[in-house]
Amino acid sequence: MKNILLRATGLMIFVLIIINLFVFISGIVLSDQISNFETKTDNLRKINLSLEKEVANLGSLKFATEQAKKLGFNRLSLPQSLGQLGYAYMPVKNDPSTNSGSY
Amino acid sequence: MTLRQTQGHIERSRNMKIKVIFLFFIFFYLAIIVRLFFLQVIISPTYKDSPYLKTTKINSVRGRIFDRNNQPLVLNQNSYQLHLEPKKINDKDRLIHLLSDSLEVPEASISGRIDMSKDWLAIQGGLTQEQKDNINKLNLKSVGFDYQTKRFYPEASLSAHLLGFLGKNDQSEDVGYLGLEGFYDRDLKGLPGFVETERDILGRPILIGVQQRVEPENGRDLILTVDKTVQEISKKKLLEGLELYKAKKGCVITADPKTMAILALVCLPDYDLEKYYLFSEDYYKNSAISDLFEPGSIFKPLIMAAGLEEKKIKPNDAYNETGQISVGEYNIKTWNDKYEGKISMTRILEKSSNVGMVYIGEKLGNKKIYDYLEKYGFGKNTDIDLQGEVSGYLKPQANWYPIDYSTVTFGQGIAITSIQMIRAFASIINGGYLMRPYLVQKIVSGNKVTEIKPRIERKIIASLTSEIIKKMLISTVENAEAKWDRPKGYKIGGKTGTAQIPIKGHYDPTKTIASFIGFAPASDPKFLTLVVLYEPKTSPWGSETAAPLFFEIAKQLIVYYNISPSQ
Numbered sequence: 001m002k003n004i005l006l007r008a009t010g011l012m013i014f015v016l017i018i019i020n021l022f023v024f025i026s027g028i029v030l031s032d033q034i035s036n037f038e039t040k041t042d043n044l045r046k047i048n049l050s051l052e053k054e055v056a057n058l059g060s061l062k063f064a065t066e067q068a069k070k071l072g073f074n075r076l077s078l079p080q081s082l083g084q085l086g087y088a089y090m091p092v093k094n095d096p097s098t099n100s101g102s103y
Numbered sequence: 104m105t106l107r108q109t110q111g112h113i114e115r116s117r118n119m120k121i122k123v124i125f126l127f128f129i130f131f132y133l134a135i136i137v138r139l140f141f142l143q144v145i146i147s148p149t150y151k152d153s154p155y156l157k158t159t160k161i162n163s164v165r166g167r168i169f170d171r172n173n174q175p176l177v178l179n180q181n182s183y184q185l186h187l188e189p190k191k192i193n194d195k196d197r198l199i200h201l202l203s204d205s206l207e208v209p210e211a212s213i214s215g216r217i218d219m220s221k222d223w224l225a226i227q228g229g230l231t232q233e234q235k236d237n238i239n240k241l242n243l244k245s246v247g248f249d250y251q252t253k254r255f256y257p258e259a260s261l262s263a264h265l266l267g268f269l270g271k272n273d274q275s276e277d278v279g280y281l282g283l284e285g286f287y288d289r290d291l292k293g294l295p296g297f298v299e300t301e302r303d304i305l306g307r308p309i310l311i312g313v314q315q316r317v318e319p320e321n322g323r324d325l326i327l328t329v330d331k332t333v334q335e336i337s338k339k340k341l342l343e344g345l346e347l348y349k350a351k352k353g354c355v356i357t358a359d360p361k362t363m364a365i366l367a368l369v370c371l372p373d374y375d376l377e378k379y380y381l382f383s384e385d386y387y388k389n390s391a392i393s394d395l396f397e398p399g400s401i402f403k404p405l406i407m408a409a410g411l412e413e414k415k416i417k418p419n420d421a422y423n424e425t426g427q428i429s430v431g432e433y434n435i436k437t438w439n440d441k442y443e444g445k446i447s448m449t450r451i452l453e454k455s456s457n458v459g460m461v462y463i464g465e466k467l468g469n470k471k472i473y474d475y476l477e478k479y480g481f482g483k484n485t486d487i488d489l490q491g492e493v494s495g496y497l498k499p500q501a502n503w504y505p506i507d508y509s510t511v512t513f514g515q516g517i518a519i520t521s522i523q524m525i526r527a528f529a530s531i532i533n534g535g536y537l538m539r540p541y542l543v544q545k546i547v548s549g550n551k552v553t554e555i556k557p558r559i560e561r562k563i564i565a566s567l568t569s570e571i572i573k574k575m576l577i578s579t580v581e582n583a584e585a586k587w588d589r590p591k592g593y594k595i596g597g598k599t600g601t602a603q604i605p606i607k608g609h610y611d612p613t614k615t616i617a618s619f620i621g622f623a624p625a626s627d628p629k630f631l632t633l634v635v636l637y638e639p640k641t642s643p644w645g646s647e648t649a650a651p652l653f654f655e656i657a658k659q660l661i662v663y664y665n666i667s668p669s670q
Contacts, residue, residue, distance in 0.1 A: 031309070042250075046181045049252070050232070056175045056257035061335050 163293030166322030170331040180255040184228040191245035263373040264389035285490030293322035326545035328364035337367040344652035349640035360529040360631040362557035363538035392492040395518035399602030402514025408531040409475040412564040415466040464512035479527035535564035585646035592668030597621025599645040617645035619653040
């Protein structure tokens with residue numbers, strides 16, 4: 001009886017040590033994961049802010065003005081309005097009715 | 104000694120040893136219990152000093168600011184603060200030289216900040232990721248970085264006075280100053296959170312230890328009534344106007360007259376929001392809400408509307424404009440000292456007759472004039488949601504002299520702000536409602552959106568009076584003494600103003616404040632714009648400076664709002 005009790009106690013202590021080791025190692029692994037996720041979350045937040053900045057820059061009037069200058073948009077390159085239809089109108093030669101068009 | 108005696112002695116000695124060891128253990132465990140009690144109960148509040156317990160503040164992210172079309176005006180961006188640990192510095196001169204090159208700051212400036220007796224020193228904030236990476240490549244042991252966020256303005260200083268800036272208080276905390284940053288500081292700031300964790304020697308969290316996390320409440324985003332395109336048009340045209348007319352400074356305010364939602368508010372000169380510290384405090388002041396001025400003739404329609412509302416005059420009533428008039432020891436004349444004889448009330452506005460306005464003032468009566476000034480909200484804040492507004496001062500009626508009642512009818516002798524002027528003017532063309540001007544239409548906190556509705560302060564004049572005064576103002580533009588390059592086919596109402604500047608109790612004839620206030624389309628005004636130019640040099644008159652500038656802005660706004668011609 002005494003032997004059984006001693007063995008059971010020993011076994012229990014052994015199991016507890018194993019569980020303890022398992023919990024300890026799991027704790028370390030989880031802690032590492034938490035640290036990694038914290039770092040990744042921080043990085044994502046920083047990347048997010050950088051991307052937000054880039055998107056805002058691309059949509060800004062400042063950028064549009066720079067691009068307009070770069071691409072040569074100015075008053076000379078404005079599209080022709082209806083008031084200047086003459087540019088799209090080709091008069092037929094010797095037709096007096098079309099000679100009044102200005103272009 | 105017998106054997107029995109010897110055995111008894113040994114047994115007593117053994118018992119004594121066991122008792123001593125027992126007492127030792129009892130004492131040992133008692134000491135542990137007392138120590139634990141001391142640690143866990145008596146000094147437990149100071150457990151925060153534990154080297155394993157780390158409390159980290161989680162800074163809330165400051166709210167962003169967008170225009171009415173959700174285009175960003177203020178965002179946050181990554182930034183780093185460079186710090187030094189002076190005790191780890193090996194070669195101070197080399198360090199200063201390298202940092203000076205990387206930060207583009209004079210060596211003397213960095214050298215002046217280094218105090219070798221300190222453990223930690225903040226050297227410079229606002230560094231970009233690129234700058235940080237470049238300094239890291241130098242492999243300097245004594246240098247470290249702290250992560251921060253800083254404000255980023257995609258449209259640069261397009262709305263400097265309107266937005267305000269983010270500075271520091273005496274505890275080095277971020278605080279919004281002036282404009283929207285100042286007014287909505289508490290909403291934008293949010294609440295910081297914190298994490299409290301027990302960590303091992305490598306900094307990893309100990310799971311069975313203390314773990315507490317209080318999430319920060321990020322700042323709220325503001326959605327403005329301002330349209331950045333209207334803001335851009337206003338700023339561009341104002342800048343051109345200041346250069347063309349050689350004015351000292353100027354403001355343009357554009358609002359929806361029905362709601363007093365501000366569509367654009369620009370004052371020049373302004374300042375660089377990202378480098379606000381390089382400018383003197385004079386530049387921070389938003390003239391539209393902080394500078395008082397005598398409005399001059401743009402004030403006349405307000406008195407005219409009061410006269411119509413009180414049925415003291417009708418648009419076609421005749422007034423005999425014969426010449427200068429005397430009030431006490433003062434003579435009042437028209438701007439060009441020319442008089443047309445019998446003229447209608449509408450003509451008084453068209454030719455901006457001061458003597459005609461004094462006549463209307465007399466018909467209205469002193470008490471009514473004062474009552475209407477109060478009704479229009481002069482002498483009180485408009486409560487616009489911007490930090491830095493001044494109310495001006497409407498002196499008590501008991502202190503008014505007879506000349507004051509006369510001059511106020513044509514906008515002299517009263518000091519108001521531009522925002523007060525445009526609000527009062529909006530009330531006479533929107534059906535008679537005095538509205539609270541506002542800039543923020545939505546406050547967004549996560550998924551919760553709080554809408555800010557237009558607020559009616561009071562009704563001042565009847566809708567019919569408002570329609571009459573609108574027609575008079577259209578006629579004023581069409582038949583004014585000056586002819587402008589107006590957008591063809593559009594009915595536009597408005598009034599010019601030229602006010603002299605009082606200096607030491609006298610008016611300086613060489614210095615004026617030129618202004619124009621106008622709206623379009625007149626039948627259903629989409630926008631109301633006030634242009635104010637301080638001390639224009641090319642001409643002192645509002646009709647030759649502020650008015651052409653207004654029409655330049657109006658032309659672009661008509662195209663932008665796709666307003667069809669009405670004539």
